[in-house]
Amino acid sequence: MKERQNIPKATIERLPLYYRCLDKLVTFEEVEVVSSKDLGGRLGIPSTQVRKDLSYYGEFGRRGVGYNVVELKKSVGKILGVDKLWPAVLVGAGNLGRALVNYSSFEMMGLEISHVFDSDLSKIGNSINNIPVKSTKILEKIVEEEEIKLGVITVPAEAAQEVATEMVEAGIKAIWNFAPTRLYVPEDIVVKNEDLAVGIVSLIYHLSWQEEIE
Amino acid sequence: MKERQNIPKATIERLPLYYRCLDKLVTFEEVEVVSSKDLGGRLGIPSTQVRKDLSYYGEFGRRGVGYNVVELKKSVGKILGVDKLWPAVLVGAGNLGRALVNYSSFEMMGLEISHVFDSDLSKIGNSINNIPVKSTKILEKIVEEEEIKLGVITVPAEAAQEVATEMVEAGIKAIWNFAPTRLYVPEDIVVKNEDLAVGIVSLIYHLSWQEEIE
DNA sequence: AATATTAAGTTAAAAATTTCACTTGAATAC
DNA sequence: GTATTCAAGTGAAATTTTTAACTTAATATT
Known part of the structure; x- marks a missing residue:
């Protein structure tokens, strides 16, 4: 994981939104892959914003494909620290x-x-x-x-x-x-x-x- | 009152804080006048931010003196629309x-x-x-x-x-x-x-x- | 009365954040 | 196999927001 510096506060406020949305995708819809456009669309956030937010922490997607929902959820959960209680x-x-x-x-x-x-x-x-x-x-x-x-x-x-x-x-x-x-x-x-x-x-x-x- | 355009969202989120603080000042402390430095200090907001925020809506203070607490509370209440229920x-x-x-x-x-x-x-x-x-x-x-x-x-x-x-x-x-x-x-x-x-x-x-x- | 101090209002600079344009890589269609 | 499409990642530009510097006005002090 990259250095956690100079990360916009707004990004940190959006990550939980991504996280919950990913959780919904895992639980209710059985999609394996989600694009930044789709994820953003569900939350009213531009795709480029989604990608930039995630890029502060590493590379989680595959170009031309998208993000693996389960993996990304796990990654974002780890970033936020919500992987434990x-x-x-x-x-x-x-x-x-x-x-x-x-x-x-x-x-x-x-x-x-x-x-x-x-x-x-x-x-x-x-x-x-x-x-x-x-x-x-x-x-x-x-x-x-x-x-x-x-x-x-x-x-x-x-x-x-x-x-x-x-x-x-x-x-x-x-x-x-x-x-x-x-x-x-x-x-x-x-x-x-x-x-x-x-x-x-x-x-x-x-x-x-x-x-x-x- | 000035045009309500190009006003930062963050400003609109801070106005209620000013409003409540002013209300406290009116109710509990019997100060007549408050400076942007004092008001900001109580909320952890720089004085220059307080002045800038207010300046979007007009001129409410007196140079060299400060803001009349009762008047400013009334003005901010009116700006926010909380002067009625x-x-x-x-x-x-x-x-x-x-x-x-x-x-x-x-x-x-x-x-x-x-x-x-x-x-x-x-x-x-x-x-x-x-x-x-x-x-x-x-x-x-x-x-x-x-x-x-x-x-x-x-x-x-x-x-x-x-x-x-x-x-x-x-x-x-x-x-x-x-x-x-x-x-x-x-x-x-x-x-x-x-x-x-x-x-x-x-x-x-x-x-x-x-x-x-x- | 002149000077110093205080503090609002304002313009300009700086910083932070978002958006855009572009590059790279993967999958699919031809 | 080549071309096309899709989509992530990224550096730069644009925008937004904050901070700083300065100007003006009021009060207090000498």
Whole structure:
């Protein structure tokens, strides 16, 4: 595999799309080979973009033929690191937290929410998808023992920083943050903000612009 | 307000962040004026980016002084179209759908989920956050009657296209799609894919890369 | 009142990303 | 066997986006 430098962020965001599409091709359609044009077409991405994205990591296709679906899926899975399951802790057993724990398609993407925590006594002890909700007091212990690297934050914005700090102290290296707030963490910790409210605004922006020009 | 052309998508994604930050400043801190440096600092965005983003829409600050927080919030809200509430229908009363209906911070961003639908008979009639779940059969009727423009899809991937088509036929103009699949809709319909599984992969990518260089 | 400082707005440069045009290689048709 | 078509890989061009440098305006300081 080539050096992983100077690779556009946008490329890394597209790779999971390729990966899931390839998975669909493997599972539902029994095609052996797919072209960049076909793969891109299914995702609304130009074929040349598909080829360029893949070219950052190596040569996966055969000229004049296309890509072997099974092989490419395996390769992209390896590139992304989703060829193994990454255990994760989730803090915040509210509606969103519960939804994520029950979300079935994460497993395919390498995510396994192994432990759920909350500070609310009324929630501790309940089970979500067969995972018991534990007190945040034992977060550190579990993260250390099981050497968990991934943390998911689904607490309200006010509590998010505290949870993040606890996670980092426990040894978490990457945080998926659903709280609508910025987290301050050491440089070597990766944070991905999944800001739901932001997503809707771009739609509203378009709607309100549409109305204006009507 | 200036022409809304050639404005980077990234800018439109940052405006909601400014908006929420300004809202916090208005509500919790009683500062009257904020500089681009301060505003950007709170969000991890360079001051020059903040100024450039705003400059696409007009002049909102005073040189040597900064931006009036209340005024700028109002201006950005107007730009985004979140100065009014946009009623929306949500289809798919599963875990994620329920989580979104209960998500309190949407209102600030102009989204009001007014109706919830599902095709599952066991779900119809239940209430989520005081909103009764209705049969998808009456989706079209309600969307037409109330002239609703916004649709949220939280059904499984297999059902998403069908729901999207129904929405479009009913008169929906913008779709917020949580199903991990591409939707085929007419050109004038805006779709925003909120692909949860994609978000986690960029974290896993970084983690697996980190391990490799250790 | 003149000067220094602060900070928005803007133009130009730099960087990043996408698209294009081309080359190479494989399969098929003639 | 040669020609044609298909499609990956790639370097360069075009585009987009960000960053930097500069100009202008407001306030505070001496």
